[in-house]
Amino acid sequence: MVQYTYSSHRTRHIEKIRKQRVKYPQVAKNIVFTSDILLEVLDARFPEETRNSELEKEIEKQKKKIIYVINKSDLVKPSKLSEIKNNFFPYAIVSCSKRNGIKELRNLIKKLSKQIERREMREIKKDKVVMGTDNRIKVGVIGYPNAGKSSLINILAGKSGAGVGSEAGFTKNVQKIKLSEGIVLIDSPGVIPEDQYSMSDKKKISESAIFGGKSYTQIKDPEFAVNELFNTQKELLEKHYKIKVEDSDELIEKVGEKKGMMKKGGEVNTDQTSREILRAWQKAEIR
16 A cells, blocks of 8 residues: 655645555545645535535635535436535536536636636745745545546546546545646545444444445445435435335335345345345436
């Protein structure tokens, strides 16, 4: 595992050091420290739940620029997007899967980059500060696991710079990818906000699965997670599976029967079926 250290302000640099793994939340904080602009990638279905207030406070404290990138906009109604626009600024509404909103995001990054360059030129003239060797604008990309950070970087960079996976936590290392001659993107592992993370609280674990932070393959009680999903997404689930049900237990039974997910003896394999429902949800097949 590669660890990174970060020097200060515009003379800063990123060095690879082969040492003990740094905890992901600390990696994210380090990226805030070393970046000039932060892109916080949020899931349009759950913008408030997938934002990281702790990192946002750090961004504000360090007086860094932030852009809220509302991804997966194709999965929500226009009325939901209007509501989001009132609560996040500055924002960019995008859909990585449809490649919508990318041009607008690029323009916003360039606009903020020019503001930073002008400000720093004024500081140099005023204080006679000597610039470091790496004067590129650094744009850190942060966000909830599976929010679409790596996909966004690939599209912005115009190449497969960051590996993309549909399972939570696919990006393991910090990666630097050139966006343009004067701008570099810094990718990072997805981080679940501390107040949402738990190893034992079934509700928090289920919410992490619903928001994409925990893979359907890793969750210990998928039936509980499906119940939580059913409580808020009943209509979508019924529409997707073309059934009418009263509760999540009935949903699991009917989906299991339709898909032939049965145990010996003719009973529905509820664990397998629940994971299948969560898989379809995490991969945005249920929409």
